Amino acid sequence: xxxxxxxxxxxxxxxxxxxxxxxxxxxxxxxxxxxxxxxxxxxxxxxxxxxxxxxxxxxxxxxxxxxxxxxxxxxxxxxxxxxxxxxxxxxxxxxxxxxxxxxxxxxxxxxxxxxxxxxxxxxxxxxxxxxxxxxxxxxxxxxxxxxxxxx
Numbered sequence: 070x071x072x073x074x075x076x077x078x079x080x081x082x083x084x085x086x087x088x089x090x091x092x093x094x095x096x097x098x099x100x101x102x103x104x105x106x107x108x109x110x111x112x113x114x115x116x117x118x119x120x121x122x123x124x125x126x127x128x129x130x131x132x133x134x135x136x137x138x139x140x141x142x143x144x145x146x147x148x149x150x151x152x153x154x155x156x157x158x159x160x161x162x163x164x165x166x167x168x169x170x171x172x173x174x175x176x177x178x179x180x181x182x183x184x185x186x187x188x189x190x191x192x193x194x195x196x197x198x199x200x201x202x203x204x205x206x207x208x209x210x211x212x213x214x215x216x217x218x219x220x
Contacts, residue, residue, distance in 0.1 A: 080119040085112075090126045091204075091211035095135040099178055105216050106130060106175075107182035110192050114219075123191050129206050130198045134171040138163060148177060172198040 090109055094102055112118050112125030138146070146163040167174050175198045183189040197206060 078117065080117045080122050080124045082122065084117075085122065085124045086115075086117075087124075088126045089206065089209040089211035090128050091213045092128060092130050092216060093132055093213070094130050094175065095132040097136060097216060099136050099138050099174065102130075102136065102216060103175065103178035103182055105219055106179050106196070109214070109219075110179070110183065110195050121188065123188065123195070125192060125195060127195045127209070127211075128197070129204055129211055130172075130175055130196070131202050131204055132200075133175045133198050134167075134200045136171070136175060143167075171200050 092102075092106060092109075106128055108114055109128050110125045112123070115124060118124060143164045144162055147160045148163070148166050149158060149160045151158050161169075163174065166177075176196065179196055179198075180189075180193050183192050197204070
C-alpha cells in the first residue's frame with residue numbers, strides 16, 4: 070500500500086461546531102460538576118477535539134446556590150488571593166465565598182481545571198454561572214444536559 074488512506078483532520082476556528090448547553094447544579098458535588106463542565110467547555114467530548122483550538126461548547130450553569138461540598142470542606146477549604154502589596158495575602162473559606170456569591174465558587178473550581186494560558190482564559194469566557202433558574206441566555210436556545218448520564 071503506497072498511499073495514505075486516512076488523514077488527520079484538525080479543527081480550526083472556522084470549522085468548529087459550538088453549541089449552547091444548560092447544566093443544572095442542583096444536588097451535584099462541586100468537584101465532579103466542575104470536571105464535567107470543564108470537559109464540555111474544552112470540547113473533549115467531541116470527536117474533532119483539537120488541543121490548541123477553542124472547540125468546546127458555551128455552558129450555562131444554573132442553581133449554583135444548591136451545590137454540595139462533602140465532609141468538612143465548607144470550613145476547611147480556603148481560597149487564597151494576594152493584593153499585590155507586602156503582607157497582602159487574604160483568604161476566605163468556602164462558606165464565606167459562598168455567602169458572598171455562590172456562582173464564584175463554581176467559577177473558581179471550573180477555572181482551576183482549564184489550561185493556564187491564553188486558551189484557558191478564552192475558554193473561561195464560555196462559562197456562565199447563574200444563581201437560581203432564571204438566566205439571560207434563553208435566546209440561544211441551550212440544550213439541557215443531565216450530568217449524571219454524561220461521562
